[in-house]
Amino acid sequence: MELENTAIAAGENPQEQAFSRAAILLLKGIVSRGKDEALWQDILSNQTGLQDYFRRLGLTLIIDELDEYAYLRQEENSGLPHLVPRYPLSYNLSMLLVQLRKVLAEYDRAAGSSRVVISFEDILRRMEPFLPVQINEMKYRQSVEHLVRAAMRMGFLQKIKGKDTDYEVRPILRSFVDAQWLDDFAQRLEAYEKYGQDRHADTVAENGEGEMMDELIRDDD
Structure with a gap:
């Protein structure tokens, strides 16, 4: 090579x-x-x-x-094999990225500090409406921790040194989950929210994380 x-x-x-x-x-x-x-x-x-x-x-x-x-x-039309990783998103991971993108939007409006920091407890609060009721709080926290680790692997979250429960929402999320991505997602959001609320109300524990979507994170500009 x-x-x-x-x-x-x-x-x-x-x-x-x-x-x-x-x-x-x-x-x-x-x-x-x-x-x-x-x-x-x-x-x-x-x-x-x-x-x-x-x-x-x-x-x-x-x-x-x-x-x-x-x-x-x-470049999708290059005709060459893919070298850049492509990430299929589950329903749960999609919702986490949407919530993190909202955090960036809130920061943009507030024009606060140079870094956008979110606590794990805040992530738990934001994700609660979209995840099914778990057998206990520990299992719910573990489910969200799994999603947070996935977002970290993708480069969208970074743990703050010296603070085990705080994360920086990295600005690159704006490029991947951009206006076009959010617009496309919004067209399905009502169905997703209903799906999440139905799962949240369902007391029967599920083994999987949710049906995998064909959607990929990408810059649609």
Whole structure:
């Protein structure tokens, strides 16, 4: 693979090594300035070269300098195999992302601090109408913890250091769960809410997390 050959050849050239490291880590997932300042600067300084390189792979490099993150978007019509992970969403995970997007919208209106932080207790409160009644509170908390871990793996939540129950809602969620995504989701929200309320009222425990949807998180711009 060209990327691997480039990485091997980059050993003696610091500029090529920086380029290869940036390309490899972008292929692995979301990059944020807060996690790696040196990597962020490498992406900015190699922006044109990285864009040209990824274009040949059917990918678009998205850089948000305001919120300080970068990621790759798959061009659906490229005819090339998918390199960017695609995440099928369950009903429960879809509802969690909608609730987190609402938190970002509330922050945008309030224009508060630089980070949007939500507590696990607040997540529990927001999700309660959409999850079925569990046998006990512990099982309900475990269900929500499972969803939170999924959102963290996708890069939309990040645990606050030193605070085990607080999470940062990462700004990149705005790009993935954007106005078009929310508009499409809103067309089905009434049915989803009825489904969630029916499950919430049903005292019979369910084994699964809900029927998997074909929906994928993506930037629909």
